[in-house]
Amino acid sequence: MSVAEFVALLPVLEGLGGMVWLSSPVYVAICFGGILLVIAGWLAINGAEFIGIGLVIIYAGAVVVTFLFLIMLANQTGQAEYERAPNRPVLAWAAGILLFLMMLFSTVWREGVPGLVNRSQMQAQTGIEKITSDRRHVDQQNRAPFSRTARLSVELFSRFFLADPRKRTVADDRHDELCRDRAATKGPPGRYQ
Amino acid sequence: MTILVISALLFCTGIVGFCLRRNAVLMFIFSELMVLGAVVASVGYALLWAEEKGQILGLVLLTTAACEAAMALLIIGRIYRTKRTLDIKLLSSRGEQEE
Numbered sequence: 001m002s003v004a005e006f007v008a009l010l011p012v013l014e015g016l017g018g019m020v021w022l023s024s025p026v027y028v029a030i031c032f033g034g035i036l037l038v039i040a041g042w043l044a045i046n047g048a049e050f051i052g053i054g055l056v057i058i059y060a061g062a063v064v065v066t067f068l069f070l071i072m073l074a075n076q077t078g079q080a081e082y083e084r085a086p087n088r089p090v091l092a093w094a095a096g097i098l099l100f101l102m103m104l105f106s107t108v109w110r111e112g113v114p115g116l117v118n119r120s121q122m123q124a125q126t127g128i129e130k131i132t133s134d135r136r137h138v139d140q141q142n143r144a145p146f147s148r149t150a151r152l153s154v155e156l157f158s159r160f161f162l163a164d165p166r167k168r169t170v171a172d173d174r175h176d177e178l179c180r181d182r183a184a185t186k187g188p189p190g191r192y193q
Numbered sequence: 194m195t196i197l198v199i200s201a202l203l204f205c206t207g208i209v210g211f212c213l214r215r216n217a218v219l220m221f222i223f224s225e226l227m228v229l230g231a232v233v234a235s236v237g238y239a240l241l242w243a244e245e246k247g248q249i250l251g252l253v254l255l256t257t258a259a260c261e262a263a264m265a266l267l268i269i270g271r272i273y274r275t276k277r278t279l280d281i282k283l284l285s286s287r288g289e290q291e292e
Contacts (some may be wrong), residue, residue: 082280092212097207103201
C-alpha cells in the first residue's frame, strides 16, 4: 500500500469511525454519504468510472437522501435512550474483528502463506493469462485509456436498450450456419428408413 | 489489494454497527454499508482480474440495494406511524405480547 493509497483510505476510516461512534442518525447518514463519495472517487481513479458515477447517483443521490427524509419525518435526534445505549457490544466487536481478520487472511495474506494455492500458482496451473494482479499491464497491452468504461457503457446500452430485434446479428448467422451443418451431417431425409 | 481491504472494512463495520444499534433506521443504514462492501469487493476483483463482469454485477447490486432501501424505508416509516418508536427491542417485546 503506497502513501497516496493510505491517505485516500483515511477519510473512509474516519467516516466509518463516525458511523460507529456517533449516536445521531443524521450524522451517521452524513458520514455514510461521505464514505460513498470517497469510494466513488477511489473507483473512478482506479478505472471503474461507470460504477463510481453510478455510486454517486444511486446511493448518494437517492438512498442517502431518502434516509435523511425518513429521519426528518421520524424526528430522530439521537437523544433517546435507545439511540445512545449499545446493543450487545462485546458480541458485535468480536464478530466484526473476527470476520475482518478472516477476510484479510483470505484475500491479502493468502498470497504469502505456504501450502495454499495463490494466484500465480493458479495461473501457472490453468494457463489463464487473465488471472493477473497487475491490471495496468493488460491495459497497456490491449486497451486505450477509458476504453473500459466506454466498452461497458456501449455494451449495456446497445445490447439491452438500443438493439433492433429485427436486425440480424452475427449470433443469428452463426446459429443458421450451425443448423445447416447439423442438417448436412444428418444426410437427406429418409436415408436410414 | 487496497480496494479489497476497504471492502472488508466496510462489510465488517456494517456488521459491528448492525449488532451495536437499536434504532431501526441506523440498523438499516449499516445493512446498506454491508451491501456497499459487497459492491466494492465485486468491482475490486473486476479491476484486479481485468474483467468487466464484476462491474456489471456491481451495477446490478447497486440497483437492487436502491430498490430494497425504498421498500425498507417505507416499512420503517409505516412502523413509526403505528408504534411511535423505532426501538427494535421494544418493538420485538410488543410483538411477543400481542402474540
